[in-house]
Amino acid sequence: MKLKYSNSKIIVTWDSGKCIKAGRCDGQLPQVFNVHKRPWVNIDAADAETIMRVIDSCPSGALSYEIPGKKSKTVTIKVMKDGPYKVTGECRLIRENGDKLEADEAFALCRCGASKKMPACDGTHVSIGFQDK
Secondary structure, eight states: OEEEEEOSSOEEEEETTTOOOOOHHHHHOTTTBOTTSSSSBOGGGSOHHHHHHHHHTOSSSOEEEEBTTBOOOOOEEEEOTTSOEEEEEEEEEEOTTSOEEEEEEEEEEOSSSOOTTTTBOOSHHHHTTOOOO
16 A cells, blocks of 8 residues: 655655565654654655655665656666665566566665565565675
8 A cells, every 4th residue: 555645845655565664764753754643654844855865765665755846767776785675766677578566666676585575675684684795
């Protein structure tokens, strides 16, 4: 399920199906991301740049953002420390047979090799102690 939170400066999307509960959002910016409140995202509690910085650290791609009226064509692949490859931007992930796996603004690809949702990250890297070399 995807939920959107917006104001005039930023639109935040949360995809619960991708969330691995890493705790980076609420740990870094609890006034905006508070799992004990409803709605749990209060985008008026911080400036857009701060929210974007925290969302950029989300390892799963469950949180993404866009700036109203501005659509980025750039696809970015970020190596998350001790975690997955985070893909952001308008991108499609396609199986070798041509079937679409993902078509979204943000998703995470497994880097540890142990995900049960391959090629997507499911957070297993945390429980197996995966670390960057």
